[in-house]
Amino acid sequence: MPGLLRRLFSPRWKHPDPEVRRHAVSRLDPCSDDQRRTLERLALDPDPGVRLAALETLDDPQRLLTLCELSDASPELRQHLVALLAGRLGHHDLPARIALVERLEDRTLLNELALQGDNQQLRLAALARLDAEEDLVRQACDNGIAAVRHAAAARVESEAGLSRLAHQARRDRQVARQARERLNRLRADAASLAAARAEREALLEKLERHAHGPWEPLYAGRLRHLMREWAKLRDLADARQERRYQDACQRCRKIIGDHEAQEHARHADHRRREDADQTRESLVEALEESLEGLHQGEQLTDQDIASLRAQKRLMASRWQALSDYHLADEALRHRYDEALAEYERIVQARVRLDERADAIEQALAEGDDDRLGALVEACGWPARLAPTPLLARARERLARETQDDGGEPGAQLAHFTEELGQLEVLLERGAFKGASRLHQRLRQQAERLPKPPPPADQARLKRLAARLAELRDWRGFVAGPKRDQLCQAIEALAEQTEVSETELDRRHRQLVKEWKALGDAAANRELSARFRTASDRIKERLAPWRERQQAERQRHLEARQALCEQLETLLEQPAHEADPDGLREIRDRAREQWRRLAPVPREQAEPIGRRFGRILHELQALIDRRAREIAEAKRALIDEIRELLARDLPPGQRADQAKALQRRWRSLGRAPKGEEQVLWREFRGLCDEIFASREAARDDQAQRQRARLEAMQALIDRMDAWHPTQSRETDVLDEAIREAAALEPLPSGRRTEGMRRRWSGIVRARRERLDRLALTEEANRWQAIRPLLTAHLRADARHLAGGPAEEVPRPHELDLPPELRRAHEARNAARQAGTTAEAQEKLARLRAHLSLLAGGRVQHRDDPLRLAIQVERLNENMGQAISRADELHQLLGELLANGPMPEHSWEREVGELDRMLEILAERPPP
Structure with a gap:
């Protein structure tokens, strides 16, 4: 019954049935504050229909935005808010909507507004609130406004985002193109940065290797060069690289500073010497x-x-x-x-x-x-x-x-007078005890003298005795108050309880010492008893502390005894190769440990001290003996290096042996103090002479190498300027080649490699020019034998016309080589036994061969001849090299010996032959 009453009298928007609540929404007025709040509550209703009906009545995006911030926003609320802010619903002005968008934090809402906004400014405002790169990529690819796409693409910075943008931005080619360009620039910058970092790392490695290397004359110059190279690098070094650079530079500066300090020390040592x-x-x-x-x-x-x-x-x-x-x-x-x-x-x-x-x-x-x-x-x-x-x-x-x-005067009287002077001196200084004893002795001497002293000496003795009595009275006058003060001070010290035992013992000893220093001046039993009583009380207080001190002294004594036993064991069985430096370190540590083990019992201090002193003396003797042995060994090394310096050896081998002797020197240890420096300077001076001779030999070798390089350079320049004009100048080239071979071996290096390449090119070019000149001269010889060949052609024509086979005489003014002379005789013989067919076939072959030699184009009909000629040339030249000039000389001989030749066949081929020979007769350019 109560539940039924509640349902009957409750508002309809609270009804359990969603349909009732949805119908109740239409009856609520959003203009009323209470009903608007009810609608806002219904906008968060569990039922989607109720939420949607309530949101349709609400058009204030400010309130809806507050609802979204206060609770989990439903999809309907988000969609309605987006519709209002995007301008699809309601009539809100643009500045107000932009202001609301600038307050949004929700990525989903901002993405929707950037995609659905009704205005470019609104979309740009929503885009400005987006920071995630995937949102910017989405906007750059899918947004419908080009300006928004470009603004979103401009904010994509990572390589992955630009790569996605370049592949997915198919809607806007400009965005894709710009993304690709930026991606390429980014990768190029990354590659450049990587190359710069690699260059910086390589420079750092060089600098670190330089920092771990030994000093050399160019050490500081190389460091400055590496530092300048570091400063020239365009990129900025990170903290690790900067730290490595500073550490390496610091090590280099330390090496330079150590060397300068050594040089300064050496100069100072020289000056001190x-x-x-x-x-x-x-x-x-x-x-x-x-x-x-x-x-x-x-x-x-x-x-x-x-x-x-x-x-x-x-x-x-x-x-x-x-x-x-x-x-x-x-x-x-x-x-x-x-x-x-x-x-x-x-x-x-x-x-x-x-x-x-x-x-x-x-x-x-x-x-x-x-x-x-x-x-x-x-x-x-x-x-x-x-x-x-x-x-x-x-x-x-x-x-x-x-x-x-x-x-001489009496010795006793002179001695008496002398001691009077000593007494006066003691009284002047206030030395009471010494003056008192001397005065007693003088009185006794005065009584034992054989005759009384002079009156002047007696008066002087009385006067000095009066001064002694006055000094005794003055000491009593001063010592009385001092004794009272000391008694009060020691009694006050005995009453003090907060002072430490060490301080109490120190002050007690000081007071006792001052009391004893007063001697018998103003002494009385009462003060002595007071002082002794207070001192005994202090001693009773210090008794436990003294026992602890005595136990500690006993421990120190035992430790000192153990130390002495260890050192005695070492001295009983010393190693034959004991290092003096190690023994010196043992000695110094023993001394330091001995000083720490103090104090010891007073009665044992002197015996154990004498024992330790004897041990140290023996240990020092052992050190000196081993140091002298080392000195003798080092003198032997000096003799060896002096003999090495006198021997006739290559400087490099002598320097290597000197380095071995230096290693032996370092392994020996140190000689006695003072002698070590002298031996080292002598040994080092001899080593410096050896290394100086090696450096001089290296300098001489380098100078000879430079001289060979300069001579080779001069030869190259001379041969480069030489252009032969006749083939018989081959001797000049051969002589230059022999001269270049005599300059070998040249030092390795880039300059040498360049000179060799240039020399090879010059020799090849000059050899080719000489071969071309020889070919030209051989071709020009054709003109010299042309009259003889014309005479043979006329004789061949007369013989083929039915005349006799006459021999053509060789003109006496024509100087023919042996080969051409034999060819001339063969032509005369061929006129009687040869056939025209063979002569014509051979002429065609010679024409094709000459065409190949001149580099001309062989006719298509001569292809079989060309192949046969090439095969023949390969077979004939196998195992030997024949020049083109020799080959042309052979062809001219064969051309002269070929007959009998019909006139029409010769007229058909002679033009081609002349053209080929003209090509071969052309002189090469200078």
């Missing part, structure tokens, strides 16, 4: 001047010896410092050794004199001349060296043979 040599020379000269000054002086004093020793020590240290980097040459080293030997002689003589000085003094004092002479002789004083004052006195005493009674 020169400076070192100059410094050494100045040192040797200074020592030599000092030694010469000692020889030229009157007396040798202690100051002279001290100065000489100081100069020698300074010179030796500087000489050794310079020798660590650069060894001296032999001459300078010899001078240095001689100066040192002279120095040693002087020093040893002075030592011997000092050892006997007391004895000499005693002998002088006692007047023992015999003993004095023996002592002076035992000193072995150099003859040229100036004597010392003592030695001069002794020599003077011996020379006078008198006794010297003079004596």
Whole structure:
């Protein structure tokens, strides 16, 4: 019942029956807002008929567009909206419809509007909202307006889209043509871009190969050339290519920079070597001047010896410092050794004199001349060296043979006076402890002197004692407040709890050190007890930390012991071929590890340190020994390369052997410091000489090759300008060919290939010209024998007319070759035994043969003769080459020997024969 009531009283547009709802649509007024909203709801009804009836009453495209955006639009709603916007329904103005189209996002609606719009602007507006390429292709192919088709086609950019457009746009040929043109341009651009990229990749590969190659003199120039080529490329490089280019350029610049640094280092080393040599020379000269000054002086004093020793020590240290980097040459080293030997002689003589000085003094004092002479002789004083004052006195005493009674003042009194001066110096510096001890000693010495010191020395001692007492009082005055301050500081430090153990131990040690530095100044038991109590409290706090420190020191000690054992094992069984560089690395790492393993227990520090020092000394000795062995091996290599330089070998073979020696040099390792650089410079200098000789040989070979090329070029130019005028000039061509063969082999290259092609063409052309000239000369000989042939024809005519067979004499003025002379005799013989038929047949054959030789056209009736002649020529010339001139010479001989010849037959053929001979007699153009 409630459901029935609801159906009876509900609106008809809500009726369950679709037909009722469809009829209810006609009763709704779209002008009313409520009923329009009802129609809009019915436009979304599930039944298609109801939707279609509701949409027929709605003509506002704005509202329908909103319905499409709010819910899933039905096909009827889309079709009705398209009809309204396209202008098929309703009376909406064009600007409003275009504005609505510009808001659309639905591709389907936009495609339909672009195809069905009633105006070109509307279709273009819908097309402007389309972005998918397949939609643009569809519009370009199917749209009914040409402007829309062209606008859509213009926006197709991909190769696939243009290809589809070119095949599917049958409706508009212009669209298809433009699509094909753009497709071709796109492909051409792609091909050009690919070619440019390939060119850039090839250039990058060249640059990378150049970056991984070694330095050479043209390295920087090639890099600049490759960089210019890179800059000339029209396309832009991508990020990867640009990164590769920058990396390769950076590597190239690094190689160039390393080479420049090496060159700079080599020049700097050379300059340092020169400076070192100059410094050494100045040192040797200074020592030599000092030694010469000692020889030229009157007396040798202690100051002279001290100065000489100081100069020698300074010179030796500087000489050794310079020798660590650069060894001296032999001459300078010899001078240095001689100066040192002279120095040693002087020093040893002075030592011997000092050892006997007391004895000499005693002998002088006692007047023992015999003993004095023996002592002076035992000193072995150099003859040229100036004597010392003592030695001069002794020599003077011996020379006078008198006794010297003079004596020195008391030594004790002099020593007492000297120590008084030392006491005064100590008091001036404030050294209380040293001054106090020295004062006690002076008081004791004053009591032990055999007689009292002079009054001046006694007064001086009292005055210095008063100053010492004053210094003692002042120290007490200063030390009292300092002791109070130290007690307060150590008690405050004992109360601090936030300070770390390390800092606490450092500050405690500092305070104890300052307390001890005060000594006994202002000392009392109370302050000492306070200081000791606070110090004990700090020590109790630091006890656990000290235990940890002691454990760590023990671990360090064990690690140091293990390190020493490892190094001792290495030293017990050293490898025979141990590399000094590897041993040096082991030494340096051992030192670094030793420094890290610190501290160690104090009582073990010195023994383990001595053990490690001994090991390092032995390891250094092993390094030095191996370095000396390497130095000897490198000296042997230097001797080998010096022998190689002296041997008579091809430069290339010598350079290859030098490279093998360089590889052996690198595999040896390093010699001792300083000596390695010297050996390397000597070895490298010899290698440079070998490579320089190879480069010189290459330059000579290249120069000879260039000379051969220039001579060949001159020969080509000369033969190109030569145009022979007679056939007997063949000797000139043969001589040129022999000259060209003598210039072989030419260096390979494009220029050589071009010259050979040009030379072959010139030789072929000149050979053809000479053959043509020989043929022309042979053809011109026809005119020379023409009178003889005419005489034979007249004799043949008289014989054929019934006359006797007379012989035609050979004119004496006519110089015939042997072949033609035999042909002349054969013609006379043929007049008696020959037949006219054979002569006529042979004349026809000779005419055809001459026509083939002249390159003329053979008549159709002479085809059998032509074939027979060609076969005969092939058979006769098999295995040998016959020139056209020789062939013509043979034909002229046969023509002269052919008879007897009827006059009418000769008149019939002579015109053709003359024409062919005229062709053959034409001279070739120059």
